[in-house]
């Protein structure tokens with residue numbers, strides 16, 4: 206890369222200046238923004254006061270220009286770099302056949318005293334939310350619990366004729382829904398930079414919708430959202446019960462599907478389980494492919510830990526972990542992947558502090574709180590309350606001798622959950638449920654196991670309840 210920048214005032218600026226500007230930008234805009242948006246920029250040249258940066262997609266250039274352009278110029282000013290204007294041009298990939306570079310995005314310094322035209326809510330809405338650069342397919346570890354979701358995501362990321370529309374990904378907290386959606390977006394943008402791929406959470410969709418209403422820019426809002434090529438909406442359960450947002454979402458959804466544009470949705474549960482979602486939306490969400498990210502199993506957790514350690518080593522090299530430490534963590538931390546990552550980050554910090562091998566004892570000591578939390582078992586009370594909510598039965602009925610099916614089945618489910626999620630013995634469970642005999646509990650647990658194998662509704666109920674209680 207050229208090491209020297211020409212300043213329009215004749216002074217020379219070395220590459221160090223860009224380095225310095227980057228440092229202060231990190232402080233000014235925060236580490237996350239910096240890593241996602243500024244770090245990937247490549248400095249191309251600086252001529253006549255125009256500093257040019259290479260970006261991978263026009264989306265990236267557009268985003269940086271709108272959101273950080275002003276701050277970048279401010280930092281250049283501080284360093285007296287003589288930069289008046291920024292240009293972001295999409296750099297063709299080396300391996301790709303020579304292709305025409307796209308028209309660069311430019312950020313021109315606003316002319317004082319004329320105020321810079323602020324991007325309207327709707328213009329910003331088009332850009333969605335920033336993508337996390339760590340959330341790529343490369344970094345997604347595939348195992349049994351997520352293989353179907355991964356395969357579907359890969360298929361959608363290949364682009365081409367829409368096959369699963371919408372793709373609906375669901376699963377418990379921290380199981381990789383957002384990661385997969387960002388991975389699809391990165392891949393699509395890499396394959397086809399001209400595509401308008403918009404990712405945002407359902408909450409952001411709602412706020413942008415409200416802002417457009419308030420600013421009387423609904424027409425813009427509608428046409429912008431209807432002009433995207435791929436729309437991804439994360440955590441769609443958020444709009445349940447929010448009627449006008451649902452309505453708008455429904456129309457956007459239909460318009461895009463009609464144009465055969467790809468839609469990808471995520472939620473913490475299956476479409477049919479989201480209370481407060483209009484029936485017409487619920488059924489449309491089931492039109493395409495609905496896939497489930499199951500809770501992680503031991504092998505997947507271990508794979509994720511190993512991958513993260515490798516990544517860490519490739520950056521910092523020195524990291525020694527005794528045999529058995531990762532296995533221990535994969536065994537003991539059974540919650541979501543975010544918790545696993547948190548545990549590892551702490552171990553990495555510890556390793557860099559002590560400067561020697563991380564042993565099992567050290568890991569146990571430094572992660573005591575996380576391990577304790579993971580040990581936390583669901584209480585009987587929580588199970589009973591959840592069952593009452595879920596099946597709409599009264600606690601007094603659950604504990605009563607009543608045997609009608611609408612009471613007996615929830616009670617059996619509660620016993621099954623108690624057996625699987627708590628350390629309680631059969632007699633203890635029986636006692637808690639209105640002083641029943643332990644054989645009744647054994648029978649209930651068996652009954653639910655049997656029903657789960659025969660009746661998909663029971664299997665789904667059991668899985669959902671277990672997830673909700675473990676979340």
Ligand SMILES: Nc1ncnc2c1ncn2[C@@H]1O[C@H](COP(=O)(O)OP(=O)(O)OP(=O)(O)O)[C@@H](O)[C@H]1O
Pocket residue numbers: 340344345346347351376377378379380381382383384385440473509542543546
């Ligand atoms: N299979 C995986 N391989 C590697 N990292 C993973 C995997 N699954 C999850 N992660 C990591 O775990 C963290 C949480 O994942 P993510 O944010 O995608 O979860 P989520 O399902 O969207 O959760 P939430 O319901 O809280 O939004 C992220 O840092 C992600 O990279």
